[in-house]
Amino acid sequence: MQARTGQERTGIFFGWQVVAAAFVIAVFSWGLNFYGPSVYLHALHAREGWSPSLISAAITLHFLASGALVTRLPALHRRFGLVAVTRAGMLACAAGALAWGHAAAPWHMVPAALLTALGWALTSGVAINAMVAPWFDRRRGAALSMAFNGASLGGVLFTPLWAVLIGAFGFAGASACLALLVALASWPIAGRWLGRVPADLGLHPDGAATPPPPRPAAAPAGPLWRQPCFRSLSLAFALGLVAQMGLLTTLFSLLAPVLGEAGAGGAMSLATACAVVGRTVVGTALPPGLDRRFAGSANFLLQATGCALLAAAPGSAPALLAGVLLFGLGIGNLLSLPPLIAQAEWPAGQVTAVLALLTAVNQGFYAFGPALFGSAMAGWGPVAPPALAMALQLAAAALLLTGRRPAAGRASG
Structure with a gap:
């Protein structure tokens, strides 16, 4: 007797099960590789006494090396498959966290950073899109927003979990616990849900009865970097992302003098919750015919408005909270909007390569965001970080619209 598929057993389109698997992978990946470095900095400074600038240099290496490695991800997926690459990435994440936790000399941070860089490259945004995209066409925005919400939950769960485990077992013991959790949980998840495409189960994207019509987007000419779009x-x-990373690095220090440490922590949690809300709203309510670059530009303007409030009234608690709310609503869309724009503007076979190079460029820039904003705050005071973030976001909103392709060259929806 032929084995029944997961959809036949549950009545749920298998694509949504893949989204759930991608959500969990995102929780693990962002928890260790995006939110983890701030924990590594604090824990190693407290345990070893190394200077924050030295540890920050290793963290910068983590992001820069990951940006260089991620450009190879589409080729790795073609050669080894999504399951094997995802498993290798999660094992690298776990091994890297373990190496950070057991670093006993400054040079030990270099192999730790390279391991987490490899894990981050193989399991971050480009990988999440590769997991979800084959299963959705018309509803890809909603599916990606749900999967990327795992990134936000990674910060909500892993940061306090790190703190609890470090308090109980020390940094080395905490890293061993989380490395074991990530390795053991992600291995079967990848094998169970990431090894199929819709055709393997006799399905079509979105669970439709017929395949989606081909998108009319034509391939822009020339290498990617020569294409204005x-x-x-x-x-x-x-x-x-430079604005976002830099402001988030300094935001607690901006809020604490007015809101207190507990209030500042609560406001940071508010920003994370707003990121989930904003990403979900855009993913589910974006009109199919709307040029997604307009949505991206509006998102930058929303964050710029929040930054303006933070800069204009640094001593007012209501203004600070309103600024955090507006800024937070746009945080998540900086992850989920680029795949939707790429889907509309490039043929399906090029989207992964577009996202890989875009991610490399982004990480090459935002790796220096914390240092840039920290220097601005040290030189010009607490108004400087939100003012700088506002300027960058206004520039981003304008720049995004300059590369719009003619309507005939874009896919709709």
């Missing part, structure tokens, strides 16, 4: 897309989101 790619340059504007990559540079706009690179500037937006």
Whole structure:
């Protein structure tokens, strides 16, 4: 007797099960590789006494090396398959966290950073899109927003979990616990849900009865970096992410004098919750015919408005909270909008390569965001970080629109 598929057993389109698997992978990946470095900095400074600048240099290496490695991800998927690459990536994440936790000399941070860089490259945004995209066409925005919400949950869950485990077992013991959790949980998840495409189960994207019509987008000519549409897309989101990373690094220090440490922590949690709300709203309510670059530009303007409030009234608690709310609503869309723009503007076979190079450019920029904003705050005071973020986001909003292709060259929906 032929084995029944997961959809036949549950009545749920298998694509949504893949989204759930991608959600969990995102929780693990962002928990260790995006939110983890701030924990590594604090824990190693407290345990070893190394200077924050030295540890920050290793963290910068983590992001820069990951940006270089991620450009190879489409080729790795073609050669080894999504399951094997995802498993290798999660094992690298786990091994890297373990190496950070057991670093006993400054040079030990270099192999730790390279391991987490490899894990981050193989399991971050480009990988999440590769997991979800084959299963959705018309509803890809909603599916990606749900999968990327795992990134936000990674920060909500892993940061306090790190703190609890470090308090109980020390940094080395905490890293061993989380490495074991990630390795053991992600291995079967990848094998069970990431090894199929719709055709394997006799299905079509979105669970439709017929395959989606071919998208009319024509391939822009020449290498990606010579294409104005790619340059504007990559540079706009690179500037937006520099603003986002830099402001988030300094935000607690801006809020604490007015709100207190507990209030500042609560406001940071508010920003994370708003990121989930904003990403979900855009993913589910974006009109199919709307040029997604307009949505991206509006998102940058929303964050710029929040930054303006933070800069204009640094001593007012209501203004600070309103600024955090508006800024937070746009955080998640800097992850989920680029795949939707790429889907509309490039043929399906090029989207993964577009996202890989875009991610490399973004990480090459935002790796320096914390240092840039920290220096601005040290030199010009607490108004400087939100003012700088606002300027970068306004520039990003304008730049994103300069690369719009003619309507005939874009896919709708």
